[in-house]
Amino acid sequence: MEIALDWITLHQQIIYIVILSVFLGIEVIGRVPSVLHTPLMSGANAIHGVVIIGAIIVMGKAEEGNYAALILGFLAVLLGTLNVVGGFVVTDRMLEMFKKKK
Amino acid sequence: MELNILTLCYLIGSVTFIIGLKMLSHPETARRGNLIAAGGMTIAILGTIFLYEEQGLRLGNYTWIFAALLIGTLLGTLAAKKVKMTAMPEMVSLFNGMGGACAALISVVEFEHLMHQTRVGQAAGGGTLLIIFAGLIIGTISFAGSMIAWGKLNGSIKDFSFKGQHIVNLIIFGAIIVLSGYLIISGDAAAANLFYLVLALSVVYGLFFVLPIGGADMPVVISLLNSFTGVAAAFGGFLYNNPVMLTGGILVGSAGTILTILMCKAMNRPLSNVLIGSFGGGVSGSAGNKDQGSYKEISISDSAVVMSYAKKVIIVPGYGLAVAQAQHVCHELEKLLTDKGVEVTYAIHPVAGRMPGHMNVLLAEADVDYGSLLEMEQANEEFPSTDVVLILGANDVVNPAAKTDASSPIYGMPVLDVELAKLVIINKRSMNPGYAGIENELFFQPKSSMLFGDAKSVLQQLVAEIKTL
Structure with missing residues (x-):
């Protein structure tokens, strides 16, 4: 207690x-109107890509010779970047289509 | 000074995430909202790389970091630009899995780090271990689950379940909790290999969790896994005492959970049902194959005629339209009919397509006017005054059993009241029941006519036929 x-x-x-x-x-x-559910999910998906900050810290702290940590950290940063960049670009592509409607 | 700037970077990051999410909820501001969040993310990332210090030490290994960032950016942009609009859901699922894996890898590295530094648990304290385990388990489940969801949506993985699967799932989950609990409380360095057993069990749990769930339920699963990854990211925030990771992760975690619940409501399925993974196999048995009488077919040319001479036509697009990628032809048909003076609108069920709102994205891609998309409530008011309803690859969302048959598994789900229209034309590939595995009595009603075939080719023929009229 x-x-x-x-x-x-x-x-x-x-x-x-x-x-x-x-x-x-x-x-x-x-x-949120249901129209925007998919872009929203995708945008939220990109936002949780903030894990990449943790990955960068892990990577940056790894000692020179510690290859296990370096490789795992490298992978983590790579995957995190995919999540962030891919997520935002995909969302932008979806929303681009709504834009031109008048 | 520099640390203060970093704090500011993180503050900007958190605020842009909130503003971004907020702006994403309105069609006019959505795109800017996304860009704002992306900008905040960039600031937070750059700030971390150049300003972060721990115990007075800057981060190193810049070559590695920038190499990973560069490769990730190239691959991510390429994949996101190339993907077809209909394949959007699996792309989201894939990116989500990457995030989950990232969270899990952080836990692995940090655990190893702790192991080498001290006897596990001692200097670190149970709290840190708890956070590492939570990040590992949630991230891994999210990763494994997302991969399966991705495979299912692109058709490379089939449904798979065996008897007593949820009991096995529960046992696995229990084992994960017990093992991690033991390691956290005892801090026993000799038992540290159990960490990898937990990792393996989490992978298995993630697989078993998603494997039995049918394709139509994938949206719910992806949304749920999306919020899982958010929570995993938040645990990373705990670990590094990092406010952006914390706020970003928790925001997505709670927003994703709400979105999941909204979707479940629209499908009238309790979340627990999806969670235990029982839906795929369980229901089809009870539905049975009742002989509901005969249905009649309508030819392409007859359909073309009735639609051309109707006053008001409502198109109900569904999963089948998305699969056939027929949204462009569908818009062509709409334009042709509108030119003939027919009033054409679309009735969009909240869960039409492969994700909520996915149908709207698909139709928007085909240049369909935003204003001609009716939400379910509006559409239900319009049906009684409608001459022809054209259903394209939708099934469960127009099944009247949801209103009349209390024994039906979809009973209570809000549906489109298409049977109120004067004539209903249903395009399907065959008489097979839809994803929920339930017969649809709509097909056997006197007002209904079946128009068999792949949505795309049927629409192309319809367009050709109407042009000759």
């Missing part, structure tokens, strides 16, 4: 961020 409470106090900032983000996500999505 005590440990749990300590943990909450120690990480209260993060806990606040998480809770507020959860509600924000729900609110932002709640009013």
Whole structure:
């Protein structure tokens, strides 16, 4: 019990961020017309590509000779980039089509 | 100073994600929203590369990082530019899998790092291990699941299930939890290889999780896996105490979950049902093959005539249209009829196509006017005054059993009331039931006529026929 409470106090900032983000996500999505569901899913897909930041940190911290870490980190950055770049480009392509309608 | 700039970069990143998602919810601002989010992401990434420091040390290995970034950007752009509009869902699924794999790899490297540094669990503390495991498990499940979803959507993987599969799934899931719980609490370095057992079990769970689910349910699965990856990214945020990863990940996690629930509602399927992966095989048995009488066929030329002389025609596009890639011909037909003075609109069921809203994207690609797309409620008001309804490869979304037959698996799902129109022409490849495996009594009603064939070739013939009239 005590440990749990300590943990909450120690990480209260993060806990606040998480809770507020959860509600924000729900609110932002709640009013989307179904027309935009696919582009939205794709856009959200690109946004969770932020994992790439973790991958960059892993990669950047890896010691020179540690090939396992270097290779895995390289792969992680590569896959993360695919997620981010591919996600945003695909979304843009979808939305481009809505654009020209008058 | 530089760290303060990094903090600012991350703040910009988080805010652009929120604004981007918000703008993505309106047709006029959507494209700009996407670009804004992309801009924020770029700032956050560049900031991390050049400004991040840990215990006073900058990041190294720039060659490796930039090589990976360059290759990823090239491949990603190429794939995203080349993909056909109809293949969009599997592309999203593939990119989602990449993100999941990325999260899992981070966990693997960080775990190894901990192992070499200290005795597992000691200096690190259970909290860090918990986060590493959570990232590993969720990321891996998301990766494996997305790969299967991708394979299913492009047709290379068939449905697969065996008896008692959900019990096996539950056992695997239980094993994952118990093993990781043991490692986290004991911090036993000797048992560290169990980490890879957890990894392997997560892969298997991801596979079994998606394999039995039918193609029509893939949208729900992709949306769910999308939110999984978001959560995995958020755990990365915990690990590095990184606010952009945290906000970005959680935003997508909660938004994705809501989107998943919305889709399940539209299909009248409890999420738990999709989660346990029971739908694919379970229902077809109870539906049976009741003999519902006979249906009648209509010829291409008759269809062309009734549509040309109708006042009002509503087209109901479905999965079959997407598969046949017939959206361009469909628009041609619409233009021809409009030139003849027929009022033509499209009735879009929320789950038409291969993903919610996918049909709208497909029709938009074929230059169909945004204003002629009716949402379900509008369309249902229009049907009674409609002369001809042309159904193109849709089945479950027009099945009246959803309103009348309480024993039907889709009972309660909102459907398009096409039977209120004066004449219903149904284009299908054969009399086989749709994805849900349910007979559709609509086909046997006196007002209905079947027009068999691949949606694209049927539409091409219709267009040719109407031109000669």
